[in-house]
Amino acid sequence: MGGLLSYSLSVSVFILMLYPVLHQIINRSRHFRFNRLAVITGLLLSLALPCILDSTLISLPSETVVTNVDSVMNMNSTLSVMKTTSVENDSVPAFPWLSIVLIVYLSGIVVLSCREIISFLRLFRMVAVSEKKRIDGVTICRIADDVIAPFSWGNYIFMQDTELDNSSCIYIHEKAHTVQRHWIDVLFADLFCILLWYNPFAWMTRQLMKLNHEFEADEAVINSGIETYDYQRLLVVKAMGNISIPIANSFAADKRSFRKRVLIMSKKRPSRKTMPIALCAIPAVALAGTALSMPVSSRFLSEIIGYSLREELLSEETQPGSMPQVLDLESNPSKPETETHTVIPSPFEDQKPLADIIRFSVETIQPDKDTKVNIEIVVDEDGRVKDVSADTPDGAEVAAAISRNFNGVRLEQMIDSGQPLEVHFVVPVQLKKKE
Numbered sequence: 001m002g003g004l005l006s007y008s009l010s011v012s013v014f015i016l017m018l019y020p021v022l023h024q025i026i027n028r029s030r031h032f033r034f035n036r037l038a039v040i041t042g043l044l045l046s047l048a049l050p051c052i053l054d055s056t057l058i059s060l061p062s063e064t065v066v067t068n069v070d071s072v073m074n075m076n077s078t079l080s081v082m083k084t085t086s087v088e089n090d091s092v093p094a095f096p097w098l099s100i101v102l103i104v105y106l107s108g109i110v111v112l113s114c115r116e117i118i119s120f121l122r123l124f125r126m127v128a129v130s131e132k133k134r135i136d137g138v139t140i141c142r143i144a145d146d147v148i149a150p151f152s153w154g155n156y157i158f159m160q161d162t163e164l165d166n167s168s169c170i171y172i173h174e175k176a177h178t179v180q181r182h183w184i185d186v187l188f189a190d191l192f193c194i195l196l197w198y199n200p201f202a203w204m205t206r207q208l209m210k211l212n213h214e215f216e217a218d219e220a221v222i223n224s225g226i227e228t229y230d231y232q233r234l235l236v237v238k239a240m241g242n243i244s245i246p247i248a249n250s251f252a253a254d255k256r257s258f259r260k261r262v263l264i265m266s267k268k269r270p271s272r273k274t275m276p277i278a279l280c281a282i283p284a285v286a287l288a289g290t291a292l293s294m295p296v297s298s299r300f301l302s303e304i305i306g307y308s309l310r311e312e313l314l315s316e317e318t319q320p321g322s323m324p325q326v327l328d329l330e331s332n333p334s335k336p337e338t339e340t341h342t343v344i345p346s347p348f349e350d351q352k353p354l355a356d357i358i359r360f361s362v363e364t365i366q367p368d369k370d371t372k373v374n375i376e377i378v379v380d381e382d383g384r385v386k387d388v389s390a391d392t393p394d395g396a397e398v399a400a401a402i403s404r405n406f407n408g409v410r411l412e413q414m415i416d417s418g419q420p421l422e423v424h425f426v427v428p429v430q431l432k433k434k435e
Helices: 002-028 032-052 075-084 097-129 169-180 182-195 200-223 228-239 255-266 272-293 295-304 311-317 352-363 393-405
Strands: 063-065 132-135 138-142 151-153 156-159 342-344 371-379 385-390 409-411 423-431
Touching (some): 002 200, 002 295, 151 169, 182 200, 200 228, 352 393, 352 423, 371 393, 385 393
Parallel strands (some): 342 409
Antiparallel strands (some): 132 138, 151 156, 371 385
């Protein structure tokens, strides 16, 4: 579930950067089809780009390359580091903020999903109980409640008795919603908002989409030959203050939306100079990608991804006394491994001890020629080196030497979001012929 929250946060960054561009497009352009395409494209980009960049933005790398082996300390100083390395345990439990955030996030998704389902059940019930008639390929349903404003969803148009006329402004308006299939956009935006329910820019983008739908339907009414002033008066009488259906395109309008609709009707179609505003989406997307690729962002998202609510229980089961004891390399090898081993720092924290072991191993080899090999070291979840291999036959001797020097040595356990990791290290080793 942590992966869903991490993905949601990445999507939030993209929609945050794209919203100002979409806002300017909707409020400045009367090319309503272009506006609709711009909003849908913005939502799709916000959902797709985190998936495309997933491996570089929010995934913890499973492979670490240790370089510059020759520039580290000698082996004697490494042994000194090994002998003094210890693992400190914090007796004060950390506040489970991630568990709380995840529970709140998932609760929001559940609540809004239930709200969406209830709205659809209410809509289907209205379809089932209302009187219906077929006109021009659409189904008109009679609304008995005068408080509900006319609306449309799918192939259904809901109107009062006095409006059941295929020449009325309301019918033309709602039929435009039906013909343009605006209900698909609204459903897509609703699902988007459920995923990002905590992000106000997601809800404002949904509002921009529905506002553009109303602009497009209003234009269809004006183009049918009805006077603009008469239609604006009808909006005041029929739309203002009535109840709207959230999941549908409703004739009702709040004061802010009504003002914009009236103003846009009075505007003449502007030139194409407003369309280049959409080009601003390119730097907006680039800025969002840069923000997510920053080390702070990557580390934060990597802590969230893969997190599960059982993680706190697992961490509570790990007692301070269960940490491995740090002993000298010269300890009796006949003792069990759980009692005699040396713990060196994780390469994520300090690469020098690991690099020194590799360097010490290489110094015992006398190659016939200069050779470069890649050594793969596999460390299991407990920090034990379980496999050392080379990518070429020339590196087999190097791999064997490194494997021998890891006897009785363990790395500090590498953990991501409370889960121990098996990590693969690929180390480039340069063998030089000795004169």
